[in-house]
Amino acid sequence: MNILKVNMTEGNIESMPVPQDKALGGRGMIDYLMTEYGSATAHPLSPEALFVAAIGILGGSSAPNVHRISVGGKSPLTGGIKEANAGGVAGQKLGRLGIQALMVEGKSDEWKILKLNAEGASLEPAGEIVGLKNYAACDKLRQRYGDKVGIIIIGPAGEMKMCNSSVAVTDPEGRPARHCGRGGVGAIMGAKGLKAVVIDDSDGELRKPVNEEAFKAAVKDCAEAIRTGDFTEAFHTFGTPMFIDGDNERGSLPTYNHRQGSFEDEKRNKINANALQETNKARVGNTGCGHTCMPGCVIQCSPIFYDQGGSYVTSGFEYETIAMFGPNLGVDDLDAIARMDRACDEIGLDTIETGCTIGLLNDARLFEFGDAARAEALIEEIAQGTELGRIIGSGTANAAKVFGIDRVPAVKGQGIPAHAARSSKGWAIAYTSSPQGADHTAGVVLDEPLSKEGQVERGRQSQILMTAFDCTGLCMFTFLGDAFGLLTSMINALTGTNLSEEDYVQMGKDALKQERAFNLKAGIGPEADRLPDWMRTEPLPPTNEVFDVPQDEIDDFWNF
């Protein structure tokens, strides 16, 4: 497997082998390349900065659920290191071309497409796709490069180098609906002058395991473990929208700009998983759930949403999106929420950050809760790059600075996602201490959500395991993060490494500490590991909890 080094200034592309002395993939590959080749002090959008895309250690193999792709670099939103991952088809296709990672440096003055196939790699003028929204751009790219290509692409937000821009990856139907969302990764890619990566793997091939028999056996065990997993059926049937009721029940569903932890029942019932399914059934005769976001998925949990005429609106219509555009904006109109999701997919925006920012605008009297039309109009302002649109597109913390707002739901500049910190105290440890900023995937903790006891230790273990897991390419909804034996069996058989279970956990620790070290070099001090002060004093109904995990315990997070 190789790392493709693309210099956008020179137009050069070189290949170098993945170092053999360690297992490198996904998030860990980004951490490794940023540490070895990146700069912690360069501006995230400067030619000296790097944009990295990396498949997981298991990516491109025949293992199930392993084709997630990570992209990252230095975040223009947080100023720290950033990894964001998504499903879609790109991960598998890169793997089939023997490409473990793309490391993009420099800056092209003219927008480019990076074309990858079995013959090699080349940079081509982006031409007429510049300025297009993602769906139309992908249609045009398929006209140019063939129906079967996989696409990694930025929308207008990434072109405008907005701090809240995403990198989209096409799903099996070619829809740019899977997004590496957080931290402005679209701007990092955009700052290179790279509009899209087009991957034609038609002459590529599945990765050959070093130990075929052992790999086959491990893969079989893995598939079985996923298939029989406790949550697989629920995810397949309802998808992540099922968390609307779950978080609401727990009092951790961000509502009205993080001012409540639950949404009024009559409103919630219009936007929860049941409403989504019933709406779809009435319109197209099926629930819309159970769609596959990436090849080889055993779970198939992605929901699609259809409009009143039965036409496709959006897919990857996930919990965080529904929560941040629904309850957090006081909106109970599922059609409007779905259109907002689609608009963000088109523009190349992180739905979490966008919902968080629009909610904040209530404090600036620029948005009234429940006004879905206004929310949609504000998203269109982002697309147009109006001054207000640029403010919103710069994310929650920046918008707060521009409007002089002091109640800012963000950590390290990144908006707080859809599991309320005050009533999910273990989960909030990830928001405080993750080098990625407030990130719900950095370390999930559900135990005793209202207790302040033991949360730092839980959060630490969860973050270490999640970081390791983010290296593999596996989807977190397989819930195999602590199935160490299964994971090391697959990795060792595929790559010829000899990882012990301890080595695997150590990989997570090392990557996490590499991220932390990067941030310290970038000028982000240890004391940035904290929630905003107001979350310690403003109770969140209905639990009326404040965040009360002692800060000195959190400051001890990194002692491992």
Place this chain on the structure above:
Amino acid sequence: MNILKVNMTEGNIESMPVPQDKALGGRGMIDYLMTEYGSATAHPLSPEALFVAAIGILGGSSAPNVHRISVGGKSPLTGGIKEANAGGVAGQKLGRLGIQALMVEGKSDEWKILKLNAEGASLEPAGEIVGLKNYAACDKLRQRYGDKVGIIIIGPAGEMKMCNSSVAVTDPEGRPARHCGRGGVGAIMGAKGLKAVVIDDSDGELRKPVNEEAFKAAVKDCAEAIRTGDFTEAFHTFGTPMFIDGDNERGSLPTYNHRQGSFEDEKRNKINANALQETNKARVGNTGCGHTCMPGCVIQCSPIFYDQGGSYVTSGFEYETIAMFGPNLGVDDLDAIARMDRACDEIGLDTIETGCTIGLLNDARLFEFGDAARAEALIEEIAQGTELGRIIGSGTANAAKVFGIDRVPAVKGQGIPAHAARSSKGWAIAYTSSPQGADHTAGVVLDEPLSKEGQVERGRQSQILMTAFDCTGLCMFTFLGDAFGLLTSMINALTGTNLSEEDYVQMGKDALKQERAFNLKAGIGPEADRLPDWMRTEPLPPTNEVFDVPQDEIDDFWNF
């Protein structure tokens, strides 16, 4: 002398004596109060944050040039501690009322005036002055409170809590032309709901020295030292605009958004000190120079500018303002530059940050160099609080985030002032390491400006002495920063302390380290002590120097 503690939420005002165990004033008082009573983690605009105004240790006495006033708190621009000082009449008047400092906490929902006189202190509704620009607001306040009052006030920018808002202080003619400019101090005051402080000292009295004879003698020596100082005559005659030619000669006059270090001769000659004097002479028969900005000033260096009809436009028309609105914007129209200065004084904006931000907008194609009318229109956008105005009013670094610009002339979020770092390398040490962000008053170093040798040590000494000096209330243009004996004689005789020269220097060290400690607690790491990377690679004509002081030497700055 007392510290007045004002709780805006409760409407309570309490008085507490200045601690007797240490000399406390100006910048050191802010550092002390922020450390003892402030919060490093609270949002700068939250009720938990403090706004502090403090006169110098010598303020309110009969010593010459000692009535500068410091205001500060936690900066919404940098996220760190902030002190900004100015002349004007407020310092002396506070001192005559026995008030060493105001410490304002909480938040009033209704805009208030803090009225201070010999009878006491009270909070009154601001009424119709809310929303007014500074000159008109001061006129109205004098109608209400009498002609002789001194005023500390925020303009519309501070009311809108902009990161680049100033606190204005009226000069002897009652003009709100002296500004505590940097770091968004206007927003800190605005966030309290405090529109203005009105000081009526008519029944107050000059501070009585503990040792009258000794004080009288020391004051006499001090006045003589200032009167005979090497630069006093030049300052009195030409004012700070004389630096236009000086910095240009050195190649350190920021021109075209920090892309050159000198301005074309034919343009420079239209905006330098000579041009200013000749223009004024032709219009009103005098140079406009030699105005007094604060009572008891021996130097009298403030320039006034008159329009073609001979009417007053602005005073305190200083070098930094002319450089940042002139060469840095490619503008060679002194009338336009003076109007911009006046507009900033009216709106309550830091001219340095404003000029730096508008220059940056050239990279976003929102401003063409030399287009003075556009620059004026952009400043009016700030006044109106339009979306673009709010972006500009949020300062250089924030505007860069909003527009996706990677070449950002800022340190710790604060725009780089008008002595180019690359060709004033010793001075730039202050920009890198000052806890205040890029600040030209934090530590002036002129020796061997193009050499990288010995600059950190020079910068360290300069910063320590400047920090101590900023505690005294004295104006830096007295050039008495290292006249330790003179300073301690006055301080000891006035206050009854027994400061040695070493104690005095230690006061500077302690205050500086207090500021640093505050910033670390606020999440600003040691590695934030650096110029932007591009200043190390992009040569600055005409010297074609890059900033090349080794970063490891800078990182050693705090070892004292």
